[in-house]
Amino acid sequence: MAVNVSPLQLRHRDFVAEVKRVAQSGSAADFGLDLEITESVIMEDLENNIAKLEAVRNLAVNIAIVSTIINLAHTLKLKVVAEGAETEEQSKLLKLLDCDGMQGYLFSKPIPAEQLEALLARNPPSPGAP
Numbered sequence: 001m002a003v004n005v006s007p008l009q010l011r012h013r014d015f016v017a018e019v020k021r022v023a024q025s026g027s028a029a030d031f032g033l034d035l036e037i038t039e040s041v042i043m044e045d046l047e048n049n050i051a052k053l054e055a056v057r058n059l060a061v062n063i064a065i066v067s068t069i070i071n072l073a074h075t076l077k078l079k080v081v082a083e084g085a086e087t088e089e090q091s092k093l094l095k096l097l098d099c100d101g102m103q104g105y106l107f108s109k110p111i112p113a114e115q116l117e118a119l120l121a122r123n124p125p126s127p128g129a130p
Contacts, residue, residue, distance in 0.1 A: 002034040034062040046089040
């Protein structure tokens, strides 16, 4: 069973308890529960929302957001690079979702091509990075 989660629902202090109650009742318990959450909903209060989503995952509830795209790409044997990573919290979420790589202001502001070599010398890419 797939359910869309609104920003208001995710902000509610009893969100995890309510998801647990639903996940353990009726057809959700029989067939599983998927929560569909858009990136913009998560980004509103990233630190608290990551903690809530980790708690929900521990209840064996699937979370369909960016993870849908990441899983589809991995099924097709593609690497996924997320654009626009600006904070450590976003980086943590993308790692949690098994994203292969990231780019954005967290790593560097846009620079002229001639400065790229010096940047890469200071911060070499990880082995196997896309």
